[in-house]
Amino acid sequence: MTVFDQLFPRKKVYINIPAERRTPTVKPIASVEESLDEVVQSPKELPNNLIYKCPRCTKQYFTKEFEKNEKVCPACNFHGRLNAIERIQITLDEGTFEEYQADMVSVDPLNFPGYKEKYAKHQLNTGFRDAIITGQGEITGNPVIIAAMSFEFFGGSMGSVVGEKIAYAIEQAIHSKHPLIIFSTSGGARMEESILSLMQMAKTSALLSQLAEERGLFISVLTDPTLGGVSASFAMLGDVNIAEPGAIVGFTGRRVIEQTIRQKLPDNFQTSEFNLKHGQLDMVVHRQELKSVLGNLLDMHRVTPSVVEGF
Amino acid sequence: MAGEASFEQPLVQLRTKIEETKKFSAAQKVDMSDMISKLEQEYTTIEQSIYENLKPSEKMQLARHAQRPTTLEYIAEIFTDFIELHGDRSYGDDLAIVGGIAKLNGLPVTVVGHQKGKDTKDNIARNFGMPHPEGFRKALRLMQQADKFSRPIITFIDTPGAFPGSAAEERGQGEAIARNLREMASFGVPIICIVIGEGGSGGALALGVGNRVLMLEHSIYSVSSPEAAASILWKDATQAHRAAEAMRITSKDMLELGVVDQIIVEPLGGSHRDTTLQAQFMKDAIISNLKEMLPMTPHQLKMDRCAKFRRIGQFMMIGSPNDNAVSSSTTNAKLQQNGLKVN
């Protein structure tokens, strides 16, 4: 059993994950083999704990029950974090997903101390190649270009791979004229790729200017947490910006602000609800209503001649 | 001379020695000109070697030097008839950003830049060059105005970063930066950006989406301040010098990584030693780059800018040899350097 099998015991082939994807790849990283042995010998605990304790209301559930509920606490509606595969699985119509650029990995462009090792560890622990999965699929029958990030991979940080995959997905949206939906979750730029990470903000935003010029629809869904460089680029540039309840969304993290202004910030600071109140979001949508809200929005943007004629 | 950085101490000591020798020579009426000229020679040699071999953390000190010329000083030197314009039209006038219309050899252009203060009082008013959202929106308004009237845009980048405060978050710091990135990419006029001091994170990039990005020799450009990077990477902000080395923040690094197009040399010892000369170097660079872009159509200018940023990034594909992903030539070189096969 792999991680994904355990996470989705009842759902079969919602998306096709290539067989080799199930074993993390470390091939691209040349000088890391020694440290890998170490990691392989002490694999991270898989989520096999039977009981899940909600971090907000502290109620306890069977983990299976929590997962069946799309990782939302049935008692207090706390939204747990989903990774890219889980997100795509609950969002797209069954069997419609086709992945783009599945084999893309980082090259440690700056030869940054410790990056290769850290990257390999994240690949091993999560089964992902980087912090994002992109592709195309359908939502209630509407074709879409989709991108979903994983916070569990390197804090969802944006380096060259995330930037390139977003850029490519936007290009596919431009060429296909299908709407683009990006599910963000990120701690910000990937420090280990330094300035190249910063430049991914300009790269993705520049592509979005082209999508805007083509009048392509972009729906941005911000999930917990979306911070730093991702919030200061594509994530805040949706025609419609949606966030999940309780998600932390902002540019500078709370801790840094508290240190700067030397005072404690309110508990609700930078939550979705806080951002909605301050005009940064269009709506806050419960995870279990998200798919139908997206479906409705997509419908609204598919005005065919027959709709106009029938008016 | 005042405000020397720590790596300039050998020069300070030598200068003191020279002055003392001169005084001694005059007081005692002894001819010591041989010794003095030897010391002066030594001074020149040490001076050159220091500035040619600055470590990233030392460049950081120069880039943040209290006397380093700011945007308004360069505007006064490079342009004529500057008319400063104010405000974002929705919230306020952020003094951490300045901008307006000016003439460059007679050609009207729009100039926008981060503005650090020249003394404590000024720095408080300028918020140390760290903009709030209204600063980025003021910059955007002025650039949109430039686009409307077909004026080239020149930006000066010099900020530790966007201001990390709660009011800034409430007013949409992330959105303000993001929108600047998207809109700058869309303009049909030439945009030249010059990093003149500190190019700190998203707050710097928000004025940085140009057809040409130039950088003064000793300025720095980074994803976050080395202090912040050190605290993220090693939970220790005092490791900033270590982060500065690892992060590759110098103008030479930026040129190699394809992030900037040209380095503008600084007078020996840094821009603050001769603002007028520095401004002349910058003016020459602006004019030569602008001359290349003036014949381009609005569409060409936009596509040129988008293509420039589309290329930045290094990654590789594993497995399938004919994947549809692009990988830049620099990537390929890097892979070969690491002994990896390139498709």
Ligand SMILES: [Zn+2]
């Ligand atoms: Zn709960």
